[in-house]
Amino acid sequence: MKSIIYESYGSPDVLKLIKTSTPEPSRNELLIKVISSSVTAADWHLRKADPMMVRFMNGLFTPKRKVLGQEFYGEVIETGGSVTRFKPGDKVFGSTGLKTGAHSEFIVLSEDSVISRADGDIEDDSLAAIPIGAMTALFFLKQGGLKKGGRVLINGASGSVGSYAVQIAKGKGATVIGVCSTRNVKLVREIGADQVIDYKKERLTDHPQKHDIVFDTVGNLSYRSVKPLLSSEGHFISTAFNLGLMRAMMMNTFRKGHKVYTGVTKESQELLDEIKDLIKSKKLKAVIEKTYSMEEIKEAHIHAESGHKQGNIILAIQGGTTHV
Template sequence: MKAVICTKYGPPEVLELKEVEKPAPEDNEVLIKIYAASITSGDSRVRGFRVPLSYWLFARIALGFRGPRKNILGGDLAGEIESVGKDVKRFKKGDQVMAYPGHHGGGYAEYICLAEDMAVAIKPENLTFEEAAAVPFGGNTALHFLKQANLQKGQKILIYGASGSVGTFAVQLANYFGAEVTGVCSTSNIDLVKSLGAHKAIDYTKEDFTLKGEKYDVILDAVGMASFSGCMRSLKKEGTYLQVVAAPATSIRMLLTGMTSKKTLIGGTAIPQTENLIFLKELVENGDIKPVIDRTYPLEQIVEAHHYVDEGHKKGNVIINVQ
């Protein structure tokens, strides 16, 4: 089968399209023929080994010293089950699914084997494979953090980085939960963010939301770029701060602030969960949320696609057509 291999860290050019052995499912696994995968910010960071200096040794141990230990990247995907192991109960041959293997990777290939108890769910009937591949990472991450905040109807939430993969889902989910949503993004994405359900959209190139005097029940930083001190000023006394990409220095400040105030500060990793994918599937099929796709590339243009993601200006998701 064809797969994109990453044997060393570096620019997008380290990615190579090669022929590798097709996997065979274990007794508890399903073999998925992949039709589409998304290029997440996490894929880009792993490929380029872009981690804070204080995380360097830990990241090398976790990811691999000379190159990614999991040398086929790709954290979420959509495809069709080609075969199942003898112990598999949830799926059968021919099921169309979306999956979020997360740090296990494997999406940049024609086939992947996943245990049935991993984050795998039947894909929404009203989505193409390309659209379904855009759901798992951004949708699961946004839902994970909003559930942590216990977001309530009528609460005011600000989402920084509202036009990215996580942000576009966070805006829609927060609106679905009945919150008053303010999205922060660049000039070119204002209309997009409003179309997704944001009641207000702030252009960060023209305005600093932290200086407007507005107070929020919840602030979600989806890209790790908002001023921490500014967010704390804009958060209500007992508000909740959600940090999707917490650098070490920010994590320490979150810990100290949590100890000295009534604010709730939540960071960490959004674990792939099947129940989240099933919930997202239902919302998509009901028309409550939808994936946003910026660009689609064939597998053979994976290097070009990574260059585009590295620019940091994608709207929603960048998708790879695998088959």
């Protein structure tokens, strides 16, 4: 089979498309033919070992797990003897978690991984771009106490996490304010934002309204800068992970009203099942900017690393349709 590997940390030039041997599932594992995967912010952060912390998780000097790719859409080809949740022929989508490895034609995962069946009318290769971004958006919005009628401001509303956060908050009946650049204003409105702030033309503080949740997916806001934008019981959520935010989160117990939430998404089957229900009820879909082939992996990484992708990038592995 073909796999994209990286044997040292660095620029997109470290990525190589090579032939590897197809893995075999053990008793509790599934062999999945990967139809499509995605190239996410996590992929380029891992490839570059940026932040430095990556080296403590994936090898100090060289990467331990050499195949990237954390989400996939595919077909179960073979199951180990004790597997009961899935059978050969099932179309599935899910997350590999920290194991990564979805940038390969086949992958083995234990049946208790975060995987859902892509049954009925939701079968589509864009499902590969949903698990990470959508579970992250849902996980943090839940932490922030998302509720019907609340006001939710999403910074980075046109990116992967942001575009799912807009749809989830809107689906829950919140008033959604999206922040993005001029070229994405139309997109952010189309996916459900009630109001869009174009950060190229206005500042967040130009708007006097207070919000129940400010959700930063960009990493350029601090609790201090967001404080004047929060309602008395408003919460600040950030997918960025830095010391300042960790400190602000640790102060939650000592602070009245405002809470700060950051850290790493705790992926779960419950979250993915909830996302699947939203897809089925047409309240959530992936925004796909472009599909790349395995041969175009370097271009796909350069695109993802720009920090300006519109929604998501698909990596076509074995079949699937093309999003230009």
